[in-house]
Amino acid sequence: MVNREVSSPLAGVGGYGSASRSRSALRRRRPRLGLAPWRAFLALASGLLLTWAFPPKDAGWIAWLALIPLTVAVRGVRLRAGFVAGLLAGTVFFALSFLYIRQFGLFPWLALAVFQGLFVAVFGFLASLMWRCRQPWLRVSGVAGAWAAGELLRGYCGALGFTFCDLAYSQYRAVAIMQVASLVGHYGLGFIMALSGAALVEAVPRPSRRGRAPTGAPLIIVGLGLVVAVAWGQRRAVRIDADVQPPAIGVVAVQASGGPEPPTEQAYVQEVTRRYIARSMADGRGADLIVWPETAVPARINESAALADWVRSVPVRLRCALLAGAAEAAPGDVTYNTLWGYGPKGESIGRYRKQQLVIFGEYVPWRDTLRFLKRYPIRDFDYSPGQEDVLIPVKGFGVAPMICFESIFPDISRRLVREGATVLVVATSDSWVGAAPAELWQHAQASPFRAVENGRWLIRAASTGVTCLISPNGRLAKEAPINAVASVRGFVWPRSGMALYTMVGDWPLVALVSLLLLAGVRDLRPFGRTRRSAA
Numbered sequence: 001m002v003n004r005e006v007s008s009p010l011a012g013v014g015g016y017g018s019a020s021r022s023r024s025a026l027r028r029r030r031p032r033l034g035l036a037p038w039r040a041f042l043a044l045a046s047g048l049l050l051t052w053a054f055p056p057k058d059a060g061w062i063a064w065l066a067l068i069p070l071t072v073a074v075r076g077v078r079l080r081a082g083f084v085a086g087l088l089a090g091t092v093f094f095a096l097s098f099l100y101i102r103q104f105g106l107f108p109w110l111a112l113a114v115f116q117g118l119f120v121a122v123f124g125f126l127a128s129l130m131w132r133c134r135q136p137w138l139r140v141s142g143v144a145g146a147w148a149a150g151e152l153l154r155g156y157c158g159a160l161g162f163t164f165c166d167l168a169y170s171q172y173r174a175v176a177i178m179q180v181a182s183l184v185g186h187y188g189l190g191f192i193m194a195l196s197g198a199a200l201v202e203a204v205p206r207p208s209r210r211g212r213a214p215t216g217a218p219l220i221i222v223g224l225g226l227v228v229a230v231a232w233g234q235r236r237a238v239r240i241d242a243d244v245q246p247p248a249i250g251v252v253a254v255q256a257s258g259g260p261e262p263p264t265e266q267a268y269v270q271e272v273t274r275r276y277i278a279r280s281m282a283d284g285r286g287a288d289l290i291v292w293p294e295t296a297v298p299a300r301i302n303e304s305a306a307l308a309d310w311v312r313s314v315p316v317r318l319r320c321a322l323l324a325g326a327a328e329a330a331p332g333d334v335t336y337n338t339l340w341g342y343g344p345k346g347e348s349i350g351r352y353r354k355q356q357l358v359i360f361g362e363y364v365p366w367r368d369t370l371r372f373l374k375r376y377p378i379r380d381f382d383y384s385p386g387q388e389d390v391l392i393p394v395k396g397f398g399v400a401p402m403i404c405f406e407s408i409f410p411d412i413s414r415r416l417v418r419e420g421a422t423v424l425v426v427a428t429s430d431s432w433v434g435a436a437p438a439e440l441w442q443h444a445q446a447s448p449f450r451a452v453e454n455g456r457w458l459i460r461a462a463s464t465g466v467t468c469l470i471s472p473n474g475r476l477a478k479e480a481p482i483n484a485v486a487s488v489r490g491f492v493w494p495r496s497g498m499a500l501y502t503m504v505g506d507w508p509l510v511a512l513v514s515l516l517l518l519a520g521v522r523d524l525r526p527f528g529r530t531r532r533s534a535a
Helices: 016-029 037-053 060-066 068-073 079-097 099-104 106-130 136-155 167-171 181-203 217-242 265-283 305-318 371-375 404-408 410-418 437-444 446-454 500-504 507-522 527-533
Strands: 249-255 289-291 297-300 321-330 334-342 348-353 392-394 397-403 423-428 457-462 468-470 476-479 486-492
Touching: 037 060, 037 068, 037 079, 060 068, 060 167, 060 181, 068 079, 068 106, 068 181, 079 099, 079 106, 099 106, 099 437, 106 136, 106 507, 136 181, 136 217, 136 507, 167 181, 167 446, 181 217, 181 410, 181 446, 181 500, 181 507, 249 265, 249 457, 249 468, 265 297, 265 305, 265 486, 289 305, 289 457, 297 305, 305 321, 305 334, 321 348, 321 392, 321 397, 321 423, 334 397, 348 392, 397 404, 397 410, 404 410, 404 423, 404 446, 410 423, 410 446, 410 500, 423 446, 437 446, 437 457, 446 457, 446 468, 446 500, 468 486, 476 486
Parallel strands: 249 289, 289 321, 297 321, 397 423, 423 457
Antiparallel strands: 249 486, 321 334, 334 348, 392 397, 457 468, 468 476
C-alpha cells in the first residue's frame, strides 16, 4: 500500500513535505469565507449602530459614523468576504429595525431581514473592490458610490422596492442638512453621508507598517463641502419658513383609529366612522380641507348608500372639502384602496385609487400556488392597483394624494408635482403594527424628504400616527401624539415652481455612481498586492 504523504518524488527533500503540510495547515486555519473574526465584529458593530440611528432609538447623528466599521471591515478582503460582511451588517440592522414584523411569524421576519440585507451585501462586495483603487479619490468616492448603488437597487427593484431605513432618512429632523435633498434627493444625501465616512477611513493611519499612507485631502474637502451645505441649507430653510404669503388652505388632519374593537364587523365600521366624524365636527370649523387616513372607513363605501351619505354629511355641514380613505368595490369582484374626495355640497371632487400596492400586504402573487402562505395572517382578497394620478381641486389649487406605501418612493411625488400638484397629501394606516412606535416613525421619516425634494407643503393623516403638517423645508410644523384620538389643525400654502431634484430625479446620481464604479474598475491594483498593502 502506498503511503500518500511520501509518494511525491520530492518528499523529504529540502523540507518539501513539512512546508507543504504547513501551507495546508495555514489554509485550514483561514476563515472559510475569508472574513476574519475582527472583521465580522466590525460588520456587526455597523449593523448595531445603524439600528441605533433609526426609530425607536432615533439617534440620527450616529448614522454619520455607522458605516465606518463596515467600511474598514471590507478593506483589503476578497469580494466574497466583502459580500458576507455586508450581509451580516445588513441582516442584523434590518432584523432589529423590523422587529414588529415578528407578529406575522418568525419566517417572514427573517426572510425580510435577509432580503433587505442583500442590498448592504452589494455595498460590501463593491466597496471591497473599490478599496483596491490606486487613486485616493477613486477609493473614497467609489466606496460612497457602492453604498448609493445598493440603496438605489433596493428602492428600484420593482414590486419588492422598499426604502424604510435608507441612510438619509435618519436626518429627517436635521432641517439644515436635509435641504440637500432638494438638489440630489434622499439617495444623494445618503451618498454624501457614505462619502464622509469613507473619507474619514482614508485619512486614518493603518495599523500595519506596510499599509498605504493615510490621505487627508478627501476628508478636508468633504468636510468643507458639508460646512457649505449646512450653511446653505440653514439659509434655505429660514427663507421657506418666511414664505407664507396668502392664499392659504386651512387644514385638519384627523387621527381616530385604534382602541377596543366592537364584537361585530358592522359595529366596528359604525364605531370607527363615528369617531372620525365626531373628531372632524369638533375640530373642522372654518377649515378648507379635512383629511382622513387610508381606510378610515373600514368598508367598501360605495356598497352602502347610508354609509356614504353619513360621510358626505361632514363636508356639507362644515362647508369644506373632505378626503376620506375607504375601499371601493368595482365590477368583476375588484376592490380598490381609494381616497374619496367630497366637496362642500357633498359632490364628488375626485377619487384616487392607490397604484403602488404592498406585496404580501395588499396583494399576494401566485396566491393559489404558494399555499403555505395561508398559515400566515394575510388578507383573503387582493386589492387591484389604480391606473392614474389625480389632483383634487381645493380652493382652485391642485392637491395631490398619495396612499401609504407610495410616500416612500420619491419618483411618485416628483411625478405628481410635475403634473401640477401645489400641495401633497399622504393618507396612511399603520394600525396593523399595534402600539409599537418604531414602524410609525420609520414610515413617517420619508414624508419630510418628499416635502423637501419637491418644495411642497405635505399633509400627513395616519390612522394611529404619525399625523402631521410638514413645511417645504421638511420641518414638522405640527404633529399629533401617536396612538391617540387626535387631530392636527393648521395652514398650508400652495406653491408652484420646481426644485432641481423634481426636474432631474435620480438619473444624475445613477450616472455618477456608474462612472465612479467603472473608473474604479479601470484603476484597480492586483488583489494580492492590495492585500499586502491594506490594513
